[in-house]
Amino acid sequence: MSADALAPVAGPQPDSAGHFGRFGGRFVPEALVAALDELDGAWRTAMADESFRAEFGALLRDYAGTPSLLYEARRFSAKVGARVLLKREDLNHTGAHKVRNVLGQALLTKRMGKTRVIAETGAGQHGVATATAAALFDLECVVYMGQVDTERQALNVARMRMLGATVVPVTNGSRTLKDAMNEAMRDWVANVDETHYLIGTAAGPHPFPAMVRDFVRGIGDEARQQCLDLTGGLPDAVTACVGGGSNALGIFHAFVGDEAVRLYGFEAGGDGVATGRHAASITGGSAGVLHGTRTYVLQDADGQTLESHSISAGLDYPGVGPEHAWLHDSGRATYLPVTDDEAMAAFELLCRTEGIIPAIESAHALAGTVALAPKLAAELGREPTIVVNLSGRGDKDVHTAGDYFGILDKER
Amino acid sequence: MSRIGVAFDKARADGRALLVGCMPAGFPTVEGSIAAMTAMVEAGVDVIEVEIPYSDPVMDGPVIQKASDIALAGGVRTADTMRVVEAVAATGAPVVTMTYWNPVERYGVDVFARDLASAGGTGLITPDLIPDEADEWLAASDAHGLDRTFLVSPSSTDARLAMTVGHCRGFVYATAVMGVTGARARTSDAAPTLVSRTRAVTDLPVGVGLGVGTGAQAGTVAGYADGVIVGSALVRCVLDASSEAEGLAALRTLSAELAEGVRNPVR
Numbered sequence: 001m002s003a004d005a006l007a008p009v010a011g012p013q014p015d016s017a018g019h020f021g022r023f024g025g026r027f028v029p030e031a032l033v034a035a036l037d038e039l040d041g042a043w044r045t046a047m048a049d050e051s052f053r054a055e056f057g058a059l060l061r062d063y064a065g066t067p068s069l070l071y072e073a074r075r076f077s078a079k080v081g082a083r084v085l086l087k088r089e090d091l092n093h094t095g096a097h098k099v100r101n102v103l104g105q106a107l108l109t110k111r112m113g114k115t116r117v118i119a120e121t122g123a124g125q126h127g128v129a130t131a132t133a134a135a136l137f138d139l140e141c142v143v144y145m146g147q148v149d150t151e152r153q154a155l156n157v158a159r160m161r162m163l164g165a166t167v168v169p170v171t172n173g174s175r176t177l178k179d180a181m182n183e184a185m186r187d188w189v190a191n192v193d194e195t196h197y198l199i200g201t202a203a204g205p206h207p208f209p210a211m212v213r214d215f216v217r218g219i220g221d222e223a224r225q226q227c228l229d230l231t232g233g234l235p236d237a238v239t240a241c242v243g244g245g246s247n248a249l250g251i252f253h254a255f256v257g258d259e260a261v262r263l264y265g266f267e268a269g270g271d272g273v274a275t276g277r278h279a280a281s282i283t284g285g286s287a288g289v290l291h292g293t294r295t296y297v298l299q300d301a302d303g304q305t306l307e308s309h310s311i312s313a314g315l316d317y318p319g320v321g322p323e324h325a326w327l328h329d330s331g332r333a334t335y336l337p338v339t340d341d342e343a344m345a346a347f348e349l350l351c352r353t354e355g356i357i358p359a360i361e362s363a364h365a366l367a368g369t370v371a372l373a374p375k376l377a378a379e380l381g382r383e384p385t386i387v388v389n390l391s392g393r394g395d396k397d398v399h400t401a402g403d404y405f406g407i408l409d410k411e412r
Numbered sequence: 413m414s415r416i417g418v419a420f421d422k423a424r425a426d427g428r429a430l431l432v433g434c435m436p437a438g439f440p441t442v443e444g445s446i447a448a449m450t451a452m453v454e455a456g457v458d459v460i461e462v463e464i465p466y467s468d469p470v471m472d473g474p475v476i477q478k479a480s481d482i483a484l485a486g487g488v489r490t491a492d493t494m495r496v497v498e499a500v501a502a503t504g505a506p507v508v509t510m511t512y513w514n515p516v517e518r519y520g521v522d523v524f525a526r527d528l529a530s531a532g533g534t535g536l537i538t539p540d541l542i543p544d545e546a547d548e549w550l551a552a553s554d555a556h557g558l559d560r561t562f563l564v565s566p567s568s569t570d571a572r573l574a575m576t577v578g579h580c581r582g583f584v585y586a587t588a589v590m591g592v593t594g595a596r597a598r599t600s601d602a603a604p605t606l607v608s609r610t611r612a613v614t615d616l617p618v619g620v621g622l623g624v625g626t627g628a629q630a631g632t633v634a635g636y637a638d639g640v641i642v643g644s645a646l647v648r649c650v651l652d653a654s655s656e657a658e659g660l661a662a663l664r665t666l667s668a669e670l671a672e673g674v675r676n677p678v679r
């Protein structure tokens with residue numbers, strides 16, 4: 001397999017201003033345009049630079065531990081009625097696909113001569129990954145986190161601090177991920193000369209959606225080749241959970257040109273889309289502008305952002321990356337909601353059949369796959385092969401899951 | 413020429429800067445915000461900037477965020493902000509609306525422009541809409557005769573500065589601080605430098621907002637800008653008051669002090 005995770009491929013690209021059809025673009029204060037242009041230039045130059053690609057490839061291999069395995073989950077497959085291949089991003093350093101994006105952006109930060117990175121985080125996964133890269137690259141690191149989240153994810157706050165980051169609890173608005181993102185934007189406007197805003201998903205203003213997608217694209221490039229090697233063919237479907245959308249785009253991108261391969265993104269359906277308590281921006285939202293990009297947004301009749309709800313902190317965001325909005329409109333990918341309960345049932349199933357504790361985010365991809373398998377089998381008239389992006393491990397979710405299943409010993 | 417342009421011209425002829433006072437619509441209530449803005453006009457504020465409260469105001473500092481949250485918690489709707497514009501425009505002062513883009517897009521860009529024009533608003537200040545993404549707004553503002561104020565920043569290149577002012581009508585907003593509303597400039601020459609760079613590429617008046625809170629600061633900004641834009645300090649008068657009457661009194665006092673300041677430019 002190629003160690004060059006950034007080698008050009010002929011996947012879909014936005015226009016030069018970052019528009020994916022009617023989505024994407026830049027809805028930002030003028031004060032940020034110069035920094036976004038600088039980033040766009042640095043990214044394009046880096047992508048064309050062999051030495052950057054080699055450095056990134058070496059980091060992914062030697063530090064992050066990629067390529068991640070493609071593992072045939074036989075006992076899970078038997079329960080599901082499909083040949084399920086898990087892309088084991090949970091085995092990466094820091095426990096999720098996010099490390100790929102963070103290493104890419106940290107390298108770019110160095111190239112731009114900036115000395116400070118800031119990040120937003122919900123559950124703390126992206127914050128931990130950013131703090132990790134900041135330690136490795138000797139960058140100052142400030143992580144914005146909603147106060148509600150710093151309280152429910154106290155361990156990840158401690159992890160970030162151990163790694164040398166400053167964690168700032170955000171007390172504005174709903175005090176969750178979207179407010180942390182607002183606060184990071186405010187910091188960036190004020191400190192843009194020395195600071196890079198290391199956005200944690202394929203959302204935000206151009207060039208972030210396309211750039212982040214490129215940094216995580218190795219997931220799909222690897223999985224496609226691994227599937228060919230293992231099965232002699234391409235899968236019938238590729239599935240992933242969709243929060244902001246980075247892990248899903250990361251695995252989709254390599255398959256977009258393979259017309260026979262169906263692409264499924266599973267959004268957080270919370271208590272059910274009909275209840276209004278969910279985070280399914282594509283299924284349950286409408287087109288709008290949030291955090292610098294035009295995309296699907298959970299909003300009220302006046303365009304005020306609505307609060308999202310999900311058992312999974314990493315999916316609990318009222319927007320989605322613009323490329324997904326576009327893939328949805330074009331019909332190339334299908335987006336469906338998965339409720340908290342469905343996700344937790346699949347979470348338990350993977351634990352018990354394979355001895356793998358998935359991130360609750362990734363459990364949404366598993367649950368969607370469980371529902372998809374019989375339909376696909378009926379349609380194809382044979383057992384389908386499905387590649388699932390197991391985007392992260394569940395260590396961070398032990399408390400939430402333990403609570404959900406009622407298996408925590410009562411506090412003494 | 414637009415009504416705001418006329419007001420700027422008159423101030424220029426009088427050898428002073430124009431005072432622009434900003435307040436979120438619906439803060440603390442719809443009626444309360446009309447009373448506050450009316451008091452500001454009576455005490456000497458020349459132009460009222462009605463901000464449409466938004467859930468995610470990334471360009472605003474803590475004071476305006478808090479006021480916006482209060483307005484939204486009170487249930488203010490975009491349609492209410494039109495009512496505020498109409499009531500304040502009735503005082504005779506030009507009223508410009510400042511809004512993040514999503515509420516406009518959601519309302520419908522052309523319908524929004526039509527309703528704003530019929531409420532007597534002069535135009536829009538758009539903190540998160542750059543001309544690059546503004547085709548629909550350019551068309552709607554032309555169709556309904558509204559002004560367009562885009563922002564320029566110290567980090568804008570000369571090319572972007574020229575492009576941006578080329579799309580402005582009425583006046584240009586110079587965000588002289590790299591940061592949110594209410595913040596003070598780190599260096600004292602960032603603002604005058606940006607104003608002179610802007611003047612080099614346009615004849616439109618240039619308004620400056622950079623955390624002005626006193627008459628003396630207003631006088632300093634009036635020394636190099638055509639308009640002094642004050643937000644957080646005025647909002648704080650209402651936020652910190654223990655009663656509506658106390659808030660209005662504080663607003664009148666500060667407005668009068670600022671009005672005095674813009675009449676004594678420090679050159």
Ligand SMILES: Cc1ncc(COP(=O)(O)O)c(C=O)c1O
Binds near residue numbers: 200362
């Ligand atoms: C393991 C894992 N998967 C998925 C996500 C969702 O993000 P994205 O949609 O960008 O992949 C997160 C976010 O924190 C995560 O930690």
